[in-house]
Amino acid sequence: xxxxxxxxCRSVGGxxxxxxxxxxxxxxxxxxxxxxxxYWKAGKHLDRAVFDLYFRKNPFGGEFTIFGGLxxxxxxxxxxxxxxxxxxxxxxxxxxxxxxFFEYLRxxxxxxxxxxxxxxxxxxxPKVPLMRIEGPVAVVQLLETPFLSLVNYASLVTTNAARHxxxxxxxxxxxxxxxxxxxxxxxxxxxxxxxxxxxxDATSNVAAGRLxxxxxxGTHSHAFVSSFMGLDEITDKTLTSSDGSNTCEDFxxxxxxxxxxxxxxxxxxxTFGETSQSELAAFxxxxxxxxxxxxxxxDTYDVMRSGVPNFCAVALALNDMGYKAVGIxxxxxxxxxxxxxxxxxxxxxxxxxxxxxxxxxxxxxxNDLNExxxxxxxKQGHEVDAFGIGTYLVTCYAQAALGCVFKLVExxxxxxxxxxxxxxxxxxxxxxxxxxxxxxxxxxxxxxxxGEDEPGPKMVGxxxxxxxxxx
Amino acid sequence: xxxxxxxxCRSVGGxxxxxxxxxxxxxxxxxxxxxxxxYWKAGKHLDRAVFDLYFRKNPFGGEFTIFGGLxxxxxxxxxxxxxxxxxxxxxxxxxxxxxxFFEYLRxxxxxxxxxxxxxxxxxxxPKVPLMRIEGPVAVVQLLETPFLSLVNYASLVTTNAARHxxxxxxxxxxxxxxxxxxxxxxxxxxxxxxxxxxxxDATSNVAAGRLxxxxxxGTHSHAFVSSFMGLDEITDKTLTSSDGSNTCEDFxxxxxxxxxxxxxxxxxxxTFGETSQSELAAFxxxxxxxxxxxxxxxDTYDVMRSGVPNFCAVALALNDMGYKAVGIxxxxxxxxxxxxxxxxxxxxxxxxxxxxxxxxxxxxxxNDLNExxxxxxxKQGHEVDAFGIGTYLVTCYAQAALGCVFKLVExxxxxxxxxxxxxxxxxxxxxxxxxxxxxxxxxxxxxxxxGEDEPGPKMVGxxxxxxxxxx
Numbered sequence: 001x002x003x004x005x006x007x008x009c010r011s012v013g014g015x016x017x018x019x020x021x022x023x024x025x026x027x028x029x030x031x032x033x034x035x036x037x038x039y040w041k042a043g044k045h046l047d048r049a050v051f052d053l054y055f056r057k058n059p060f061g062g063e064f065t066i067f068g069g070l071x072x073x074x075x076x077x078x079x080x081x082x083x084x085x086x087x088x089x090x091x092x093x094x095x096x097x098x099x100x101f102f103e104y105l106r107x108x109x110x111x112x113x114x115x116x117x118x119x120x121x122x123x124x125x126p127k128v129p130l131m132r133i134e135g136p137v138a139v140v141q142l143l144e145t146p147f148l149s150l151v152n153y154a155s156l157v158t159t160n161a162a163r164h165x166x167x168x169x170x171x172x173x174x175x176x177x178x179x180x181x182x183x184x185x186x187x188x189x190x191x192x193x194x195x196x197x198x199x200x201d202a203t204s205n206v207a208a209g210r211l212x213x214x215x216x217x218g219t220h221s222h223a224f225v226s227s228f229m230g231l232d233e234i235t236d237k238t239l240t241s242s243d244g245s246n247t248c249e250d251f252x253x254x255x256x257x258x259x260x261x262x263x264x265x266x267x268x269x270x271t272f273g274e275t276s277q278s279e280l281a282a283f284x285x286x287x288x289x290x291x292x293x294x295x296x297x298x299d300t301y302d303v304m305r306s307g308v309p310n311f312c313a314v315a316l317a318l319n320d321m322g323y324k325a326v327g328i329x330x331x332x333x334x335x336x337x338x339x340x341x342x343x344x345x346x347x348x349x350x351x352x353x354x355x356x357x358x359x360x361x362x363x364x365x366x367n368d369l370n371e372x373x374x375x376x377x378x379k380q381g382h383e384v385d386a387f388g389i390g391t392y393l394v395t396c397y398a399q400a401a402l403g404c405v406f407k408l409v410e411x412x413x414x415x416x417x418x419x420x421x422x423x424x425x426x427x428x429x430x431x432x433x434x435x436x437x438x439x440x441x442x443x444x445x446x447x448x449x450x451g452e453d454e455p456g457p458k459m460v461g462x463x464x465x466x467x468x469x470x471x
Numbered sequence: 472x473x474x475x476x477x478x479x480c481r482s483v484g485g486x487x488x489x490x491x492x493x494x495x496x497x498x499x500x501x502x503x504x505x506x507x508x509x510y511w512k513a514g515k516h517l518d519r520a521v522f523d524l525y526f527r528k529n530p531f532g533g534e535f536t537i538f539g540g541l542x543x544x545x546x547x548x549x550x551x552x553x554x555x556x557x558x559x560x561x562x563x564x565x566x567x568x569x570x571x572f573f574e575y576l577r578x579x580x581x582x583x584x585x586x587x588x589x590x591x592x593x594x595x596x597p598k599v600p601l602m603r604i605e606g607p608v609a610v611v612q613l614l615e616t617p618f619l620s621l622v623n624y625a626s627l628v629t630t631n632a633a634r635h636x637x638x639x640x641x642x643x644x645x646x647x648x649x650x651x652x653x654x655x656x657x658x659x660x661x662x663x664x665x666x667x668x669x670x671x672d673a674t675s676n677v678a679a680g681r682l683x684x685x686x687x688x689g690t691h692s693h694a695f696v697s698s699f700m701g702l703d704e705i706t707d708k709t710l711t712s713s714d715g716s717n718t719c720e721d722f723x724x725x726x727x728x729x730x731x732x733x734x735x736x737x738x739x740x741x742t743f744g745e746t747s748q749s750e751l752a753a754f755x756x757x758x759x760x761x762x763x764x765x766x767x768x769x770d771t772y773d774v775m776r777s778g779v780p781n782f783c784a785v786a787l788a789l790n791d792m793g794y795k796a797v798g799i800x801x802x803x804x805x806x807x808x809x810x811x812x813x814x815x816x817x818x819x820x821x822x823x824x825x826x827x828x829x830x831x832x833x834x835x836x837x838n839d840l841n842e843x844x845x846x847x848x849x850k851q852g853h854e855v856d857a858f859g860i861g862t863y864l865v866t867c868y869a870q871a872a873l874g875c876v877f878k879l880v881e882x883x884x885x886x887x888x889x890x891x892x893x894x895x896x897x898x899x900x901x902x903x904x905x906x907x908x909x910x911x912x913x914x915x916x917x918x919x920x921x922g923e924d925e926p927g928p929k930m931v932g933x934x935x936x937x938x939x940x941x942x
Contacts, residue, residue: 186657
């Protein structure tokens with residue numbers, strides 16, 4: 001277990017700064033600075049301290065946590081340095097402190113800090129340190145709050161995403177739609193990033209897509225549908241076929257004809273009457289703009305009596321021009337029932353008009369989904385192919401915080417403990433080594449911790465894997 | 472009701488950019504761009520649209536919400552402009568879109584957007600628009616997600632802070648300690664800002680203090696206490712008196728003498744035995760660093776048998792030197808009981824050693840506090856003067872999201888509605904005017920909405936106040 005320190009990191013091509021420019025050495029609790037001053041006054045600031053960063057209980061009543069946020073912590077310490085403006089501000093906040101202390105602050109970086117961590121994205125468990133941080137006590141204390149701020153939510157939302165993936169199953173598309181309901185702009189960006197790490201397929205968040213290379217998805221909203229009055233608003237009605245071989249001069253008429261054919265077809269006759277012309281105009285307009293990726297939100301007025309028939313009319317018109325519509329999105333109502341009914345409608349269209357594959361048209365569901373509602377949908381039976389999940393996912397509504405802590409376990413090679421009347425809160429002292437033991441089949445069995453100088457576990461019938469990676 | 476548009480804002484000295492540099496025009500859902508393209512393709516992008524931003528239900532099962540986030544929205548639109556890099560990225564995300572569309576995006580700003588809003592910090596209620604946004608439909612749609620992202624959490628956490636203030640009462644000091652548990656770094660910074668707006672007195676978050684001028688508070692942690700082995704670690708034992716008139720060469724002995732005097736005093740004899748020397752060293756060291764603002768965390772080992780006696784010994788030694796100790800912080804255990812016991816101890820010290828005012832030494836409580844626990848403490852009876860509140864406050868644990876929505880209510884002077892199988896989700900159409908009616912005593916009575924062209928409410932026995940302010 002060798003250590004690469006901050007300087008080494010920087011010398012290897014330079015570690016980028018934290019993604020959020022607001023993550024600076026001032027993004028910490030004031031008491032880290034008052035303590036730094038007290039350490040410095042006592043001549044203790046260089047005492048070699050070891051802190052463990054860990055949590056006490058898995059979130060969401062679950063049995064695992066996924067570790068997130070490590071990369072941002074590394075970026076943070078690799079670039080840790082106070083600016084003159086920051087020093088000036090600190091001086092104004094702590095006017096009674098001696099000048100030499102601010103000289104000391106000016107001088108510090110994390111070149112003497114060592115971080116040992118479990119790799120980001122690994123399943124982790126209570127009390128086993130996610131990170132062990134060693135260095136001068138005053139400096140390492142300054143890292144406590146930013147590290148916790150970077151790890152707590154990242155790990156929580158990654159875990160939440162992984163849990164949603166488990167309940168939805170491998171075959172479903174999972175889309176993160178949470179930006180508007182997230183806890184602030186950075187909450188939204190972090191959510192998109194860590195949900196992707198936790199097993200989601202894409203996000204609606206353009207900024208996050210750009211920053212982290214996450215696939216981005218999106219089509220249109222209810223407002224788009226209701227912004228249209230009728231088909232006469234569409235001025236350019238032409239659509240060139242997918243292969244470029246011909247142009248339809250009046251795509252609107254093509255759509256209208258298809259709507260009549262669906263209405264008059266033997267199997268669908270009578271299932272719906274007059275559909276919303278506002279909606280039909282919106283769908284047609286969207287299809288003209290995105291003939292290759294037509295996905296319609298079908299619940300602005302009435303899913304089965306307007307949205308789905310209108311979608312099918314536009315999709316069949318697109319089909320005539322060589323384009324394959326993507327599908328529909330349901331954003332309200334009984335998603336299990338509506339998805340089953342929509343699927344039946346698609347199958348009827350496939351059969352009636354011999355459009356191979358139309359029955360498999362994709363159905364996306366959204367609207368306040370979470371683990372429980374997806375589980376309930378699974379039990380009811382549904383025909384949803386993709387879930388768009390927002391509020392409950394990104395705010396971790398079921399448990400909005402993970403209680404990671406950062407505890408002193410050793411100083412100057414002396415073990416330290418924090419006692420508490422609450423047994424859960426008593427810290428485990430000593431600098432530790434942690435192992436993850438794997439069975440012969442390659443599955444992890446158990447994590448164990450030993451003192452730094454104790455011998456590791458013996459290999460008797462199982463593999464040993466040392467889960468701490470050096471940074 | 473006149474409107475100042477984005478250009479006007481900029482011409483008035485320039486509106487600063489959003490506080491978080493990550494708040495850019497790309498911080499939105501992809502569908503806002505796909506819709507913009509479809510509007511543009513249909514020649515509808517300049518249609519004059521009116522959107523209402525509102526919520527449907529007060530959070531936390533309560534009867535009010537405090538509106539937050541408006542300033543950031545104004546900063547956002549006043550500086551709304553795509554960079555070349557952003558245009559390039561959007562082109563890569565929507566490769567099928569025509570070049571001229573990106574020229575259009577390049578050209579847009581919010582100079583043609585009007586925003587009418589209730590002032591930030593006001594109490595607001597369901598369904599009454601917090602903001603009315605008018606402008607070209609394609610542009611206003613691009614604002615939906617960032618506005619919601621800026622308003623939802625801001626309003627939620629401001630409301631949460633205000634509720635904590637109500638339950639704690641006016642006389643208590645409320646300190647926001649949530650950075651480490653917030654939903655990401657920006658969640659922490661926003662929390663500090665909006666908790667202050669909601670009625671808190673200070674934050675522990677240095678960066679937020681710097682950005683928004685919020686008072687910052689902090690002393691030391693358990694790690695500071697347990698980092699000390701004993702009093703012999705303290706090398707510089709001198710302390711000059713508050714008035715500079717004399718210097719104590721051995722402040723440690725002064726503290727130790729006071730501890731013995733407390734132990735031997737008639738009223739406190741036998742209430743405690745040997746106290747933690749690690750803790751006593753930490754307190755002494757902290758007092759030497761901050762003699763003017765000595766506040767000790769007293770629960771690292773045992774509150775009544777170590778923390779409080781050690782604190783009193785140091786506080787009395789400081790008193791000898793002309794300094795007044797601030798107080799203690801309790802971070803675990805039965806806060807009501809411990810605060811009452813600590814208060815008794817302080818009163819006994821005041822009486823025993825005739826130190827006027829010592830009985831009123833401040834007691835701060837922290838440890839997973841929230842509205843309910845503060846209410847429970849009030850019912851039990853306690854002696855806490857200040858509450859440090861973190862996790863439950865900043866993550867809005869009791870309800871982690873406010874469901875603000877952004878709905879089209881009019882386009883080209885035609886009212887629009889969003890229907891839904893869920894009656895709560897049906898939008899109220901039409902461009903509206905909103906009034907807050909006040910009684911003669913100056914208290915608000917009710918908010919009412921009228922159509923834009925309807926006459927306002929008549930003044931019959933009450934004042935009328937128009938709650939929409941122009942920006």
